[in-house]
Amino acid sequence: MTSAILVSILMTLVAASTPILLAALGELVVEKAGVLNLGVEGVMLTGAVAGFAVAYSTGSTGAGLVAALVAGVATAMVFAVLTLSLTANQVATGLALTIFGIGASSLIGAGFVGRTITRLGPAFPEALSGHPLLRAVLGHDIVVYLSLALVLAVSFFLNRTRPGLILRAVGENDASAHAIGYRVIAIRYAAITFGGALAGLAGAYFSLALTPMWADSLTAGRGWIALALVVFAAWRPARLLLGAYLFGAVMTAELQFKAAGVTVLPPEALAMAPYLATIAVLTMMSLGPKSGRANAPACLGKPFSAS
Amino acid sequence: MLYASPLIAVGLTMLIGTFVFTAMGYDGLHAVRDIFLTPFLEPQRWPDLGVKAAPLVMIALGLAIGFRANVWNIGAEGQYVMGAIAGTGVALATHGLTGWWILPAMALAGVIGGMAWAAIPAFLRVKLQVSEILTSLMLTYVAVQALYYLVRGPWKDPDGFNFPQTKMFSAAQTLPAMAEGSLVHLGIPVALVIALVAWLVMEKTTAGYAVKVVGLAPAAARHGGFSADKVTWASLLAGGGLAGLAGLFEAAGPFGQLTPQFPTGYGFTAIIVAFLGRLNPLGIVFGGVVLAGTYVGGEIAQTTVRLPQAATGMFQALLLFVLLATDVLVRYRIGWKARAA
Numbered sequence: 282m283t284s285a286i287l288v289s290i291l292m293t294l295v296a297a298s299t300p301i302l303l304a305a306l307g308e309l310v311v312e313k314a315g316v317l318n319l320g321v322e323g324v325m326l327t328g329a330v331a332g333f334a335v336a337y338s339t340g341s342t343g344a345g346l347v348a349a350l351v352a353g354v355a356t357a358m359v360f361a362v363l364t365l366s367l368t369a370n371q372v373a374t375g376l377a378l379t380i381f382g383i384g385a386s387s388l389i390g391a392g393f394v395g396r397t398i399t400r401l402g403p404a405f406p407e408a409l410s411g412h413p414l415l416r417a418v419l420g421h422d423i424v425v426y427l428s429l430a431l432v433l434a435v436s437f438f439l440n441r442t443r444p445g446l447i448l449r450a451v452g453e454n455d456a457s458a459h460a461i462g463y464r465v466i467a468i469r470y471a472a473i474t475f476g477g478a479l480a481g482l483a484g485a486y487f488s489l490a491l492t493p494m495w496a497d498s499l500t501a502g503r504g505w506i507a508l509a510l511v512v513f514a515a516w517r518p519a520r521l522l523l524g525a526y527l528f529g530a531v532m533t534a535e536l537q538f539k540a541a542g543v544t545v546l547p548p549e550a551l552a553m554a555p556y557l558a559t560i561a562v563l564t565m566m567s568l569g570p571k572s573g574r575a576n577a578p579a580c581l582g583k584p585f586s587a588s
Numbered sequence: 589m590l591y592a593s594p595l596i597a598v599g600l601t602m603l604i605g606t607f608v609f610t611a612m613g614y615d616g617l618h619a620v621r622d623i624f625l626t627p628f629l630e631p632q633r634w635p636d637l638g639v640k641a642a643p644l645v646m647i648a649l650g651l652a653i654g655f656r657a658n659v660w661n662i663g664a665e666g667q668y669v670m671g672a673i674a675g676t677g678v679a680l681a682t683h684g685l686t687g688w689w690i691l692p693a694m695a696l697a698g699v700i701g702g703m704a705w706a707a708i709p710a711f712l713r714v715k716l717q718v719s720e721i722l723t724s725l726m727l728t729y730v731a732v733q734a735l736y737y738l739v740r741g742p743w744k745d746p747d748g749f750n751f752p753q754t755k756m757f758s759a760a761q762t763l764p765a766m767a768e769g770s771l772v773h774l775g776i777p778v779a780l781v782i783a784l785v786a787w788l789v790m791e792k793t794t795a796g797y798a799v800k801v802v803g804l805a806p807a808a809a810r811h812g813g814f815s816a817d818k819v820t821w822a823s824l825l826a827g828g829g830l831a832g833l834a835g836l837f838e839a840a841g842p843f844g845q846l847t848p849q850f851p852t853g854y855g856f857t858a859i860i861v862a863f864l865g866r867l868n869p870l871g872i873v874f875g876g877v878v879l880a881g882t883y884v885g886g887e888i889a890q891t892t893v894r895l896p897q898a899a900t901g902m903f904q905a906l907l908l909f910v911l912l913a914t915d916v917l918v919r920y921r922i923g924w925k926a927r928a929a
Contacts, residue, residue, distance in 0.1 A: 319721065359909065363909065363912055363913055367912070367913050367915075367916045368916070368919075369912040369913065369915060369916075370912065372660050372721070373859075373863060373908070373912055374909075374912055376662060376859055376908075377860075377905055377908040377909050377912060378905075380856060380857075380859075380860070380901065380904065380905040380908065381902065381905035381906070381908075381909065383901060383905075384898055384899075384900075384901030384902035384903075384904065384905050385898075385902050385905075387896075387898035387901065388896055388898040388899055388901075388902050391896045391898060497898075502725075502726075502729055505722060505725055505726065508722060509722045509726075512719070512722075547737050547741060549733040549734070549736050549737035549740075550733070550737070552733050553729070553730045553733045553734075556726040556727070556729040556730050557726075557730060559722065559726050560708075560712075560718075560722075560723050560726050560727070563712075563718045563719070563722060563723065564712060564716060564718055566718075567716040567717050567718050568716065
């Protein structure tokens with residue numbers, strides 16, 4: 282009996298961690314290329330609403346996930362054109378993207394409020410009836426496995442491949458990379474495309490897997506937590522995995538306390554927990570003996586124009 | 589060109605908005621006319637315009653100081669809520685009392701509440717190099733939860749039929765109207781005076797100059813003896829204090845109490861106001877009026893062409909996008925490129 286409860290808590294933890302992991306992984310690649318996209322929350326919301334709208338109209342969660350991916354890339358492209366081609370301020374543009382995502386998702390979602398869809402199912406349905414241990418390993422949905430595979434892939438790409446090295450070079454010293462002949466702007470476009478796709482997918486995970494119904498501002502600031510996680514991870518994919526699951530644990534604890542009716546703390550105090558934890562984590566990072574910030578890409582947030 | 593680009597941006601937003609909303613199946617032309625023109629053409633809308641512009645202008649004035657110095661306080665919404673909470677605390681403690689001093693005491697509490705909330709990201713950035721962008725935003729979520737807790741718990745009006753809201757403020761705790769029965773309250777002239785003072789400080793004093801140098805050329809600022817830390821502290825405290833005052837004015841004005849509906853997003857919209865105003869205090873008054881127009885006009889369009897309320901937010905974001913894009917016109921001159929022979 283207790284193992285069943287443990288497995289169900291584990292499933293909640295994995296589900297809560299997955300969208301932040303995806304969004305943060307995308308942003309990590311973007312930041313490694315020297316671009317700071319503060320619009321993650323906005324991209325997630327457009328992905329969430331596009332995924333829900335398509336899944337609702339077609340009845341297929343798979344189509345919803347693809348739509349979210351496309352919507353995420355399209356939204357991120359607005360950011361890319363403004364910051365890369367028109368050299369607009371990255372912080373201001375990222376904020377605009379978030380405000381846009383909140384407005385656009387609420388406008389498109391207005392017709393879907395309260396509607397429900399079939400939740401994204403497990404990748405291996407047979408595993409659910411098996412041994413609890415089997416369920417804990419194989420009982421998740423496809424996006425969970427995809428997110429874990431992507432951590433490995435991104436880590437390998439950045440540290441062990443030539444294109445990954447070039448991407449990092451662009452983020453560390455754009456002028457030198459340009460001088461050797463690398464196409465700084467094109468590489469940054471590619472990175473932002475990847476980040477947009479993952480943020481869109483992360484958003485759809487909220488509307489298709491976590492809460493299979495539409496509500497305004499569904500992602501509740503998780504995009505911002507993803508941004509903080511990149512700092513926490515010191516721009517390393519493996520540490521990102523650890524951080525995302527730590528946050529998943531905080532959020533699961535919040536849910537468990539609520540479900541158990543723990544009244545030591547008011548529910549509002551529990552709702553504050555992820556945000557306070559983010560501030561605490563950011564503070565601890567800078568208190569550490571070797572400041573994590575030293576690992577930040579040197580050209581992060583600086584506009585580049587070739588001339 | 590520097591001052592033309594906000595006007596071009598407003599024009600382009602109207603054009604794009606017409607196409608987008610027509611494509612979505614609404615009467616796009618009518619919607620754009622109602623959002624950008626009707627509020628300014630009908631004098632009976634002007635008081636409402638002023639009431640909505642005042643908090644936007646006050647918050648944006650504070651934010652713009654920081655943006656000039658590369659201090660990105662995006663948590664004004666939280667400071668606005670904290671200011672309202674602190675001021676309401678004074679109001680609940682002085683309920684039943686009368687006296688001229690009550691409202692100033694509430695205003696002071698509002699300023700201090702907003703400043704205290706902004707002091708956290710300021711401290712973390714100056715002492716520990718933690719990015720103020722993320723901390724100030726995270727604190728917004730915390731402030732909103734604190735508000736929910738107070739109005740549902742300790743501050744709930746015992747005679748309020750169990751609604752999550754505080755007592756209504758008394759006459760001595762409410763902002764006086766500028767004319768009998770008018771919506772226009774004291775907050776509007778106060779916002780204008782603050783804009784003038786901010787302009788004087790930014791343009792005519794060494795402190796304002798220090799803010800600009802730290803933002804534009806940090807190395808030169810260090811060399812010239814301007815302290816980046818002091819500028820960070822000052823701009824976050826100014827931003828927090830003004831947002832807190834705006835929050836208190838909103839609580840003691842249009843709301844007259846605290847409710848869970850209190851956080852309306854003015855703190856985020858003020859970011860657009862600051863950019864539309866070119867981070868210039870007098871420009872911000874213009875930006876505040878334009879954005880207030882989108883709120884008032886958005887409400888008009890809800891009844892005339894059944895545009896959803898969320899459309900207002902999308903128009904506001906569209907405006908910021910277009911503005912950032914047209915800024916290219918400020919930085920570069922468009923010209924014909926001579927073909928290489």
